[in-house]
Amino acid sequence: MKPARLDRGLAIAGLQRLWAGTRLDDLLMEMAPEQAGRGTLQWLWSACLRQHGSLRRLTELLLRKALRPEDEDLSALLHLALEELRAGQRPDFAVVNDWVGACALLHKEWARGLVNALLRRYLREREPLEEQIRDAHWNHPQWLVRRLQQVYPTQWPDILAANLREAPLWLRVNPQAITPAAYAERLAEASLPAQSHAGLPEALRLDTAVPVRALPGWERGWVSIQDGAAQRAAHILAPRPDERVLDACAAPGGKTTHLLSFGVRQLTALDRSQARLERLRRELQRLQLPLPSLHVADAADVDAWWDGMVFDAILLDAPCTASGVIRRHPDILLRRREDDVERVRHEQRRLLAALWRVLKPGGRLLYCTCSVLPEENGEQIASFLEEHDDARALPHPQCGQRLPGEEGMDGFFYALLGKIPMAVPVSRETDGAHCRAAAQDRV
Numbered sequence: 014m015k016p017a018r019l020d021r022g023l024a025i026a027g028l029q030r031l032w033a034g035t036r037l038d039d040l041l042m043e044m045a046p047e048q049a050g051r052g053t054l055q056w057l058w059s060a061c062l063r064q065h066g067s068l069r070r071l072t073e074l075l076l077r078k079a080l081r082p083e084d085e086d087l088s089a090l091l092h093l094a095l096e097e098l099r100a101g102q103r104p105d106f107a108v109v110n111d112w113v114g115a116c117a118l119l120h121k122e123w124a125r126g127l128v129n130a131l132l133r134r135y136l137r138e139r140e141p142l143e144e145q146i147r148d149a150h151w152n153h154p155q156w157l158v159r160r161l162q163q164v165y166p167t168q169w170p171d172i173l174a175a176n177l178r179e180a181p182l183w184l185r186v187n188p189q190a191i192t193p194a195a196y197a198e199r200l201a202e203a204s205l206p207a208q209s210h211a212g213l214p215e216a217l218r219l220d221t222a223v224p225v226r227a228l229p230g231w232e233r234g235w236v237s238i239q240d241g242a243a244q245r246a247a248h249i250l251a252p253r254p255d256e257r258v259l260d261a262c263a264a265p266g267g268k269t270t271h272l273l274s275f276g277v278r279q280l281t282a283l284d285r286s287q288a289r290l291e292r293l294r295r296e297l298q299r300l301q302l303p304l305p306s307l308h309v310a311d312a313a314d315v316d317a318w319w320d321g322m323v324f325d326a327i328l329l330d331a332p333c334t335a336s337g338v339i340r341r342h343p344d345i346l347l348r349r350r351e352d353d354v355e356r357v358r359h360e361q362r363r364l365l366a367a368l369w370r371v372l373k374p375g376g377r378l379l380y381c382t383c384s385v386l387p388e389e390n391g392e393q394i395a396s397f398l399e400e401h402d403d404a405r406a407l408p409h410p411q412c413g414q415r416l417p418g419e420e421g422m423d424g425f426f427y428a429l430l431g432k433i434p435m436a437v438p439v440s441r442e443t444d445g446a447h448c449r450a451a452a453q454d455r456v
């Protein structure tokens with residue numbers, strides 16, 4: 014990262030937008046679409062989001078008197094400057110000079126002395142100040158800390174710590190373009206050593222993030238960015254080329270393109286967001302994959318999009334709290350509210366029930382979320398199994414709850430559900446035998 018080349022005006026305005034609830038991904042697309050400064054902005058915005066609680070306490074301590082609401086831009090400037098000083102990637106004097114200079118970009122020349130004094134005081138009193146803000150160091154909303162403590166009484170500190178670390182860069186090689194081994198060689202030639210993963214044949218992990226255009230063959234569709242945990246989904250569902258497959262919440266399409274790389278010929282992809290589906294369309298073009306049947310739709314409103322032909326395999330990558338991917342989307346720390354849990358749990362339940370109708374008897378549905386909260390995961394699936402006599406959990410070694418940081422991956426949950434074929438009864442006796450067998454099959 015080269016913070017010296019940062020567009021500081023953009024950084025300040027963007028951080029204010031993030032505080033107001035804009036998603037980090039959307040902001041990056043909108044404000045920094047070209048590659049040059051994007052990496053630096055992403056790094057600094059992410060760091061400020063991860064450290065939001067600490068930075069707020071620090072600026073309160075330094076300022077003594079709160080800034081006026083119309084000087085929120087100066088607060089953002091101070092957060093960015095302090096986080097750059099804390100990161101220590103450039104000489105302190107250069108960081109201070111550049112951020113003092115940024116007051117001019119805000120047309121607030123009067124604040125130069127204030128910013129200069131506060132940043133220099135931080136440098137002088139760094140250790141005692143950092144000690145004073147230690148109790149804010151988890152930087153998570155209190156409700157989430159409480160919930161994680163309840164659910165994971167021994168693991169919660171590791172989960173919080175993993176959420177605050179930068180994630181490695183996981184790649185998924187497009188086997189239709191190049192073999193993973195040949196791609197690993199190309200990376201090594203570009204001085205980007207990568208590690209493979211035994212359970213994920215197309216995965217390569219880089220410990221340092223690089224701009225996508227630095228990746229060999231990016232424009233030619235040789236590779237995609239996708240966390241290892243997300244790559245597991247297509248391998249668990251394991252679609253065959255002749256199967257009719259539904260990807261119900263598909264955009265922006267990481268898993269859709271993975272499913273297509275299994276050679277699936279009949280794939281339907283739905284998402285309720287037109288804009289996100291457009292990103293999927295662009296990704297399909299870059300990877301030179303065949304266009305599946307794409308629909309902007311509420312997947313639970315089956316009558317609005319379904320042609321009446323059942324699916325052999327369904328992927329429901331459900332909307333969720335994203336509490337397992339905070340390390341990649343640190344804006345969640347600011348945006349997520351406790352009552353979101355109940356809202357998404359309701360939506361997941363609605364989607365599961367509706368999509369079950371379009372699954373063929375004998376077919377399978379993979380339910381996954383990037384959440385670590387049981388009400389969206391194990392508890393959601395347990396209620397579903399209780400309410401659906403024709404459903405059973407199919408055992409699979411990769412299924413269950415994974416926590417953030419395990420094997421360097423995001424936190425994810427996977428449950429593979431099978432639809433029990435309800436045989437047409439031949440006689441009372443065989444019908445009874447079938448039902449008993451089916452009941453025994455249920456896990």
Ligand SMILES: C[S@@+](CC[C@H](N)C(=O)[O-])C[C@H]1O[C@@H](n2cnc3c(N)ncnc32)[C@H](O)[C@@H]1O
Nearest residue numbers: 262263264265266267268284285311312330332
């Ligand atoms: C976890 S993301 C999916 C990520 C995607 N599967 C991938 O691998 O790139 C959840 C998606 O569900 C979509 N969504 C939420 N509710 C939906 C609904 N009722 N019907 C269809 N899509 C929905 C959201 O727009 C979002 O794109």
